Amino acid sequence: MIVADRKPLKEILEMLDGCNRVLIVGCKGCVSVCNVGGSKEVGILASILKIAGKKNGLDIEVDEKTLERQCDPEYVDQIKDVVADYDVILSMACGVGPQFLSERYPENRCLPAVNTTFLGGAVQHGIWEERCAGCGTCGIHHFGGLCPIARCSKSLLNGPCGGSADGKCEISKDVDCIWDMIVKKAMEQGRLDDLLKFKPAKNWSTARDGGPRKSVREELVQ
Amino acid sequence: MSELKSGSNLEKVLKAGHFAFTGECGPPKGANVEHLKEKIEPLKGMVDAVNVTDNQTAVVRMSSWAASTIMCQEGVEPNFQMVCRDRNRLAIQADILGVYAMGIRNMLCLSGDHQRFGNHPESKNVYDIDSMQLIALVKKMRDEGKFLNGEEIDVPPRLFIGAAANPFADPFEFRVYRLAKKIDAGADFIQTQCIYNMDRFKEFIKQAVHMGLHEKCYILAGVTPMKSVGMALYMAKQVPGMDVPESLIKRLRGAGKGKAGEEGIRFALEQIEEFKEMEGVAGVHLMAIEWEHKVPEIAERAGVLPRPVV
Amino acid sequence: MRLSYPSNVKIIQVPCSGRVDILHLLRAIEDGADGVYVAGCLEGECHYISGNLKAKKRVQYVKNVLEELDMEPGRVEMFNLSSGEGPKFTQFAKEMVERIKTLGPSPVNS
Numbered sequence: 045m046i047v048a049d050r051k052p053l054k055e056i057l058e059m060l061d062g063c064n065r066v067l068i069v070g071c072k073g074c075v076s077v078c079n080v081g082g083s084k085e086v087g088i089l090a091s092i093l094k095i096a097g098k099k100n101g102l103d104i105e106v107d108e109k110t111l112e113r114q115c116d117p118e119y120v121d122q123i124k125d126v127v128a129d130y131d132v133i134l135s136m137a138c139g140v141g142p143q144f145l146s147e148r149y150p151e152n153r154c155l156p157a158v159n160t161t162f163l164g165g166a167v168q169h170g171i172w173e174e175r176c177a178g179c180g181t182c183g184i185h186h187f188g189g190l191c192p193i194a195r196c197s198k199s200l201l202n203g204p205c206g207g208s209a210d211g212k213c214e215i216s217k218d219v220d221c222i223w224d225m226i227v228k229k230a231m232e233q234g235r236l237d238d239l240l241k242f243k244p245a246k247n248w249s250t251a252r253d254g255g256p257r258k259s260v261r262e263e264l265v266q
Numbered sequence: 267m268s269e270l271k272s273g274s275n276l277e278k279v280l281k282a283g284h285f286a287f288t289g290e291c292g293p294p295k296g297a298n299v300e301h302l303k304e305k306i307e308p309l310k311g312m313v314d315a316v317n318v319t320d321n322q323t324a325v326v327r328m329s330s331w332a333a334s335t336i337m338c339q340e341g342v343e344p345n346f347q348m349v350c351r352d353r354n355r356l357a358i359q360a361d362i363l364g365v366y367a368m369g370i371r372n373m374l375c376l377s378g379d380h381q382r383f384g385n386h387p388e389s390k391n392v393y394d395i396d397s398m399q400l401i402a403l404v405k406k407m408r409d410e411g412k413f414l415n416g417e418e419i420d421v422p423p424r425l426f427i428g429a430a431a432n433p434f435a436d437p438f439e440f441r442v443y444r445l446a447k448k449i450d451a452g453a454d455f456i457q458t459q460c461i462y463n464m465d466r467f468k469e470f471i472k473q474a475v476h477m478g479l480h481e482k483c484y485i486l487a488g489v490t491p492m493k494s495v496g497m498a499l500y501m502a503k504q505v506p507g508m509d510v511p512e513s514l515i516k517r518l519r520g521a522g523k524g525k526a527g528e529e530g531i532r533f534a535l536e537q538i539e540e541f542k543e544m545e546g547v548a549g550v551h552l553m554a555i556e557w558e559h560k561v562p563e564i565a566e567r568a569g570v571l572p573r574p575v576v
Numbered sequence: 577m578r579l580s581y582p583s584n585v586k587i588i589q590v591p592c593s594g595r596v597d598i599l600h601l602l603r604a605i606e607d608g609a610d611g612v613y614v615a616g617c618l619e620g621e622c623h624y625i626s627g628n629l630k631a632k633k634r635v636q637y638v639k640n641v642l643e644e645l646d647m648e649p650g651r652v653e654m655f656n657l658s659s660g661e662g663p664k665f666t667q668f669a670k671e672m673v674e675r676i677k678t679l680g681p682s683p684v685n686s
């Protein structure tokens with residue numbers, strides 16, 4: 045899923061400076077799954093904003109709405125009859141949400157309440173880790189099902205580097221060295237030869253480096 | 267290995283079968299050419315070539331290519347270092363052509379410490395290619411006369427290709443295979459990370475010799491004299507991939523107050539003597555960190571002077 | 577036991593402190609409570625195993641929120657006691673009331 049973290053409250057309050065009527069829009073997609081922008085978190089943020097408002101002697105009105113997703117126009121459309129009532133729309137969805145809202149409702153200010161970070165999954169309840177960098181040419185099968193582009197700090201294809209120690213990356217003891225895992229797995233499975241083959245320079249043009257991307261399913265386009 | 271690949275002094279010394287002795291010099295944290303020349307001065311005639319680091323530990327310094335060029339002008343042969351962290355393949359190839367045009371003949375291909383360690387941790391990561399691919403790239407430019415994309419190069423750069431090896435990083439069992447891979451990719455010479463655990467290194471070099479790696483590539487053993495007990499403790503605990511045996515720390519402590527530095531040099535000299543006789547080791551790479559002025563003394567006491575003129 | 581606790585403490589009973597959600601604590605503050613606390617079982621003795629540990633984390637979350645809003649984190653608290661410890665209940669109530677008296681009325685009520 046796409047993982048995000050809520051922006052610091054000070055930043056959100058600064059963004060809302062001068063606004064009296066706020067609509068917080070949540071999303072039942074990824075941000076619900078990583079507990080940062082679902083209906084529950086929308087409720088929490090709404091209460092926080094009201095507390096902040098009252099504390100500063102302002103009477104701000106905060107309403108809540110959680111859409112199925114904010115990355116499909118049909119769902120974004122569902123708030124079309126109410127947007128005009130608000131000074132600002134605060135989206136708790138990933139970076140896609142506030143942009144889709146902005147495009148659909150150009151007269152309104154649509155703000156992001158979260159910082160979108162990475163593509164990842166839950167390793168434990170409450171903890172998510174990055175797994176995919178969206179490089180556009182998946183090659184994890186060459187590395188025993190592990191991705192060095194996303195999980196090696198240097199995105200090495202012929203790793204490990206000399207900084208790998210005790211299975212940890214040189215940048216932090218909290219980060220596993222994925223190359224340590226790749227090598228150990230290959231050795232255990234008797235597939236060391238795979239790693240001795242030289243991996244040539246990556247074609248980054250399918251990644252974000254090549255420019256903003258588009259995906260088309262011809263069979264579905266009308 | 268009949269014809270010279272680059273004609274560099276280091277290559278000639280190694281090819282002639284001499285025990286090579288290289289040094290290291292970090293460029294200044296500014297455009298202070300005078301300071302750089304002062305650092306180069308004690309190395310003249312003491313070593314076959316001098317590594318010039320490239321934004322080492324991700325701290326911004328004068329670029330390696332500029333410092334290497336100045337070093338050439340001072341009559342000392344540089345080992346130009348390039349890290350993959352700061353440049354994409356366009357800049358890499360352009361810089362390779364540039365340094366060759368300026369008279370540089372040795373190049374060390376490294377991944378580079380992650381920028382998190384350095385003084386600009388907010389910078390964007392490059393790592394377009396890794397050190398293995400960089401080695402292969404320099405070889406392709408030199409031996410095929412082609413760019414990475416296959417186009418012809420108008421006067422190809424003929425560089426002596428170096429790489430680094432860390433026999434003490436994890437996973438230990440894989441290190442000699444990675445060395446083999448770098449040699450296959452095109453490394454002509456290897457410099458190891460500084461060694462303190464001689465037993466473990468001997469194990470490593472034995473495996474390398476067993477695989478015949480020393481016949482395809484010149485392996486230089488890294489030596490850094492310990493200046494103090496504090497330095498030994500720091501290296502043991504804070505530097506990743508470093509193996510400092512307890513016995514060495516004890517030995518330095520036992521030397522007495524103010525005498526640890528001399529003991530550290532003695533240990534380094536013992537190591538150099540062992541390396542001279544060790545099968546598979548073609549020379550020593552001396553990294554006298556913050557102690558460059560000691561290099562002449564160490565070279566003298568190690569019995570590696572005068573340096574061969576080939 | 578017929579012990580008395582300060583009358584400005586309003587009690588809301590829940591089957592387990594784990595039933596208390598972040599939103600309950602925030603709404604209390606939002607609606608003007610000068611302080612709010614959760615009294616749960618001693619750690620390791622929760623009838624529902626870890627309800628009181630969940631409550632502890634939620635209380636910490638709200639403390640962090642208060643700090644981010646430049647409000648006193650001490651306005652929300654977690655206390656642990658066993659159901660047989662009547663005097664302790666009173667003690668915690670008095671302690672919290674004293675604390676809130678020192679902090680003054682909630683900024684929300686200004």
